Amino acid sequence: MSIEGEFIRGAGPIAVLKLLDRGEMYGYEIIEALERRTDGVLAMGQSTLYPMLYNLEAKSLITARWDESGARPRKYYRLTSGGRKRLAEDSRTWRKLAAAMEALGVTRIGALLPHSNWKGAIA
Amino acid sequence: MTDGFPADLRAFIERTVRLTRLRKREQRDLELELFSHFREALASGRTPDAAMAAFGDPKLAAASLRAGAIAKRTMLDRVIGKAALVTSVAALLAFVAYASFAAYLLSQEPVRRTDTVAVFQSTLPKSSSPEECAWPIYRSALLQLEFAFNAPSSEAREALNAMPWPGDEQWPKVAEWLQNHDEGIRMLHTARAIPKLGFPVGAPRDALNAQLLGEPSADFSSATEDYSKVLPMLALELPHLAQMRAAARILCCDAIRAVDHDDGARFVTDMQTVLAISKHAQEGRLLICDLVGFGIRSMARTYTTAALEWKPELLNTSQLAELQTAFESVPDELQKFVATSERLMWEDILQALFTDSGNGDGVFLMNKDSERVLINMLAMMEPKQGVSAERGTAQVLAALPRALSAPMAAWSFADRKSTNAFVDRLFVAAENASQLPLPDYLKVRTMDRAFESEVQDAPLRWTLPRLLMPSLSRAMAGYAVDRAQCDSVAVTCAALRFLRDTGRWPATADELVPSYLPSIPIDPWTGSAILLVSDAKGNRVWSVGCDGRDNRGDPLASDGFEWAIGGASAPLPTTFPVRNPYYEQASYQPTNDIDWVWYAPLGSVERWRTTQAPRTQVRSTQ
8 A cells, every 4th residue: 555545544533533523423424525635545445434434433432323314324533532532632643743754854744635624634 | 535536546455455455444444444445545635546556565555454454453452363264274174174084984895804794604514515414303303293395384393382381271283293204304313313414504595495485584684775884794594503403392392292101212213402592593693503402402301301390211321321422512601601603793893884094903994885885784683573664763863862973973983903801801701601500600791891880981882792782691691591401401400310329319419429420419509518407398409599509409490590581580680781772671580489499290291381381280190
């Protein structure tokens, strides 16, 4: 797998957790948000999202509920307290990594990220 | 809920879900989620094709969805799932192995590598001409004596079968019949000098033999159509044995008639012929042949002792010597069990019931044919007790609860080599037991218990020997009794010769050695010298009997020592490890704690009459 692929793979769960930090979302909504807000960089194959959600659910970082009150039944995912804690830890790690890369002069974090929108996704 | 959903998208979802191979409940949840996902995709303006393309390849999606769904399961659930998977694979492998083995067994046929009958026939004495064989003489004589197969029965024949003694109601008829058939009896006498019998066991029956013996029995083959091909040794017919017993009965009656007429020479000739018949009957050395031989020799001993007790002066010294020689002439090898022919019977069983790997090994082959062999063998073992094939089936099924299919039976029963080795040890033990002196039969019992213990440790493993092996050890005492019976007449003749020569009865057995006997005659129960006495009750020779206590040889208390042959007395084993289920429990209980009286002249044949009559009265027939 390319380094970019590795980055994306490692970034996927924290990106999802970060999106859910702002409120509960259903699967397709998460996919669209990832694509839109990362300008397509984290637009993972749609079928990849659901296994990732199940893994986060298995680790009790998120929970799910069905909402059938609307026109279309939706399964909403939201962060648990454990998920919130993990998000905080992973965010710190990512910040340290970005700072280290910048300190080494490898690149500025802004240069590492192809699109400025992605910065918002992990901040 | 999915009404109006595009069919191709619905099929896409269903296929993806199906490919996950998740549990039903998990598939249901996933399906709901995917329907929700695609409903949102359609609502966002995507076409079904675009939605499917964005979702990705169903196979890859199914794999990752499955991994994700499994991750949601609890730890216990995952462990159980894994165990179930391993168990399923193991069960599948076991089933494949079982089915393969079953198919292998199904494809196997019994292999008759050894022509057992041919081997058996090769052990029979060879003769270059019919003149060297006694059987043609017996056959001609018996035909002359009106014993042809289709000959009508007569009162005299019936009376002969009862073997009456002079003084009995039936005796006059028998005596008259004997007188009228003197030529046939004299013909029987001529067979006594011929060493071989030469009955063609297992050969097609020629016209002359069929005239005497009838056609081969239909009874045997009707119940089991190919039995003679499957177990040919067991299917061998030995009809000559009954005819030879009949000849011996005629000669015994003729002998006692000779005594009645004071014809010592005729008596000796009759007895010599009876003894020759007993030896001829043992040709082939099947156990049944030996037992018939013992029975005939037992008759010879009974009639000789009866004659000498009735008329002690009947025989002159040289006739006594001839008689003694006749009894001493029974070869040692005929007085011990030789399992060669019986082993061939077992070889038939192995060939019928086991596969043949070519190196003497194989596994039990449970199929229709072998089941039929088993059932028929069990049904045949005790036909007189009315064991039907149905009962045989029930017994087999009861005995083989785990052998409901061939592989289980093949794995449960000992393999061919082990089974053969086990049975061979039984044969060797029986051969050794047949050479033991009488008191040592307690050792046979110990030996039996060792085998019994081995069978009890692994009853299923030794099912076949347990079901099919005859109770050999109980028959082995017959050899020691036969030796004792021959000794008893030899000692009696020797003592009578001593009396003629010295005018007195020998006080001890060692007085007879070496002029009258080559060695001191031994009491078979004590190993000490046999007991002789001459007192107010007369001259006597006796053994102390199985209780070891000396009752001074009271002839009226003696049972004629038909011990073991007649099924009486201790200390034979009461159980046998490989007894078949039909064999009744042995009834060897000590019924006689009295002496075996070998000779005690009473001037009558009273003590030799049927044992049904109380022996309280001594009646002279003179």
